[in-house]
Amino acid sequence: xxxxxxxxxxxxxxxxxxxxxxxxxxxxxxxxxxxxxxxxxxxxxxxxxxxxxxxxxxxxxxxxxxxxxxxxxxxxxxxxxxxxxxxxxxxxxxxxxxxxxxxxxxxxxxxxxxxxxxxxxxxxxxxxxxxxxxxxxxxxxxxxxxxxxxxxxxxxxxxxxxxxxxxxxxxxxxxxxxxxxxxxxxxxxxxxxxxxxxxxxxxxxxxxxxxxxxxxxxxxxxxxxxxxxxxxxxxxxxxxxxxxxxxxxxxxxxxxxxxxxxxxxxxxxxxxxxxxxxxxxxxxxxxxxxxxxxxxxxxxxxxxxxxxxxxxxxxxxxxxxxxxxxxxxxxxxxxxxxxxxxxxxxxxxxxxxxxxxxxxxxxxxxxxxxx
Numbered sequence: 001x002x003x004x005x006x007x008x009x010x011x012x013x014x015x016x017x018x019x020x021x022x023x024x025x026x027x028x029x030x031x032x033x034x035x036x037x038x039x040x041x042x043x044x045x046x047x048x049x050x051x052x053x054x055x056x057x058x059x060x061x062x063x064x065x066x067x068x069x070x071x072x073x074x075x076x077x078x079x080x081x082x083x084x085x086x087x088x089x090x091x092x093x094x095x096x097x098x099x100x101x102x103x104x105x106x107x108x109x110x111x112x113x114x115x116x117x118x119x120x121x122x123x124x125x126x127x128x129x130x131x132x133x134x135x136x137x138x139x140x141x142x143x144x145x146x147x148x149x150x151x152x153x154x155x156x157x158x159x160x161x162x163x164x165x166x167x168x169x170x171x172x173x174x175x176x177x178x179x180x181x182x183x184x185x186x187x188x189x190x191x192x193x194x195x196x197x198x199x200x201x202x203x204x205x206x207x208x209x210x211x212x213x214x215x216x217x218x219x220x221x222x223x224x225x226x227x228x229x230x231x232x233x234x235x236x237x238x239x240x241x242x243x244x245x246x247x248x249x250x251x252x253x254x255x256x257x258x259x260x261x262x263x264x265x266x267x268x269x270x271x272x273x274x275x276x277x278x279x280x281x282x283x284x285x286x287x288x289x290x291x292x293x294x295x296x297x298x299x300x301x302x303x304x305x306x307x308x309x310x311x312x313x314x315x316x317x318x319x320x321x322x323x324x325x326x327x328x329x330x331x332x333x334x335x336x337x338x339x340x341x342x343x344x345x346x347x348x349x350x351x352x353x354x355x356x357x358x359x360x361x362x363x364x365x366x367x368x369x370x371x
Contacts, residue, residue, distance in 0.1 A: 003204070007033040007180070009354070010199055010208040012187050012222065016045045016163065016338035017345060018214035019170035024350025025212075026177040033206055034174070035185040035199060042217055042275065044338060047239065047309020048163035049267050050259075051252060052340045055097060055128045055155035059113050063364035064318045068337070069126060071344035072157045078343035079161065085176055088169040090161045091260040097158025097252045098136075100294050102148045107132075110153045128155045143248055146293045160252040162260065163339050170342075182206075187215070190222050192327050212353060213332040216312045217275070227326040229367040232334055234275055234310040237268035238283040240291070243302045256291055264298065266291045279306045311336040315370055321349070322367040323357055331358070 007030075011022045014036030026032045054072050058065025072094070079092035101107040107130065114128045131139065132151045139154070171181060185201040190211065192198075197211035213219050213228070223230035244262035258264050266287045284306050292299045312334050314320045319335035331353055335341060352358055358366075 004198070005033065005204065005206050007031045007206070007208045009033070009210040009212060010035065010197060010206055011212045011214060012199070013037075013213070013215035013218070014171065014181055014183075015043050015214070015216060016048070016167055016170070016342060017216070017333055017335065018212070019167060019174065020338070020342040020345040021212055021214060021333060021350045021353070022179055023170050023174055023177070024346035025354055026174060026179045027346070028351050028354055030210075030354055032174070032179040033208070034179065034181045035187050035201060035206060036181060036183050037186045037215075037218070038184045041186075042277070042310055044216060044309055044312065044336070045163050045167045047237065047307055048339055049237075049239065049257070049265060050160050050163045050339060051097070051254065051257070052092075052094070052159040052161060053097060053254065053337075054126045054157040054340075055099065055153060056113065056254070057337070057340070058318075059116055060316065061318050061364060065117060065125065067319070067344060067365075068340060069157065070348065071341045072159065074343035074347050075159065075161075078346065082166075082169045082173055086169045086172040088165055088172065090165050090169060092159065092161040093252070093260070094157070094159035095251055096154060096156040097254065098139075098152045098154055099254045100152045100256070101150050102146075102290075102293055104150055107150045114153060126155050126157055128153055139251070140249075144295065144297055146296050148293050154251070158252055160257060160259075161339060166339065166342060187222060190225060192226075195329075197327070197330060209329055210354070210356070211330040213330070214334070216334065217310060219332055219334060223322070223332045226324045226330045228322045228324050228330065228332050229370065230320075230322070230332060230334075231315050231367070231370055232320070233313050234273075235313050235336075236271040236273040236276065236308055236310055238271070238279050238287065238306060238308045239265060239267035240284060240287050240306050241265050241304050242298070243304055245301065256294060263304070264291070264301070275310065277308050277310065279308050319365050320367060321358060321362050321365040329356060331356075
């Protein structure tokens, strides 16, 4: 009989969310095993735009606005720590972010959204301002704007990183901390035996008193078997990337950003396409039209590739941190902000899960809001 491997915590899913949580728990002294799937599994990290985005988060949930700002404020130390431990550059930059408006209505809608956030009158509210076309041109000297550009919103707390470098660094740091990552170990089922969670995989059984489900779109069956509501769905996002260009864009953006390597990323669509990861000519054309409408000189730039990924969305689009009532010690963590929230997940949520149950600070993110 194959021996059951034990640990303090089992984390199901080795993507950005699972790896950040595992890293935080290992840093707190817990023995951690991550059960990850295969290379063919759907992984949001592979198609992530790489934003650490603050300005538009939580306009309908103040707790999410606060949580996002907390994570952005932690990101600098988090990136330095990971870089020092692994030697991997995350290309983290907190240079501020722009959300471009191509009509007067879009600009007016931005003003209204920002007013709602500012009306919360909290110290963690983002420092977002609306720039008209002249002010935006002053912020981007030498950059030609398209005639449709009416202005943009700007937030100095916004930033970016390389999501693949982040995932690689987290996994290397986990190994350095003594955590175990079991690849091709898809969790088929979970049972509760004498207050411990036993997970069956093709590589054998694993057992721990704490169980963290962070498998993205694959979380639903295991969550429901533990009595955890999992109202999640996929949303396809397609992205374009150009050839490398000389530096011209000093700020990140929600639809256009120039990476540290010089390429320009253009994104992203929001499509209800199920689990279909196909790219489409229509979406690529629409993304290209938007990019050229903002920066006309991009019309002369070569596109290198396009790809699609799947976001994990809850009904309101906000994170879900759901604990099992019937089986204390089991929690599902899911969100579509795996990069933005990585620092908060590692530094704040991970130790809270170890201490368990989650306190009042995390109550707004529970499944109770969907009841």
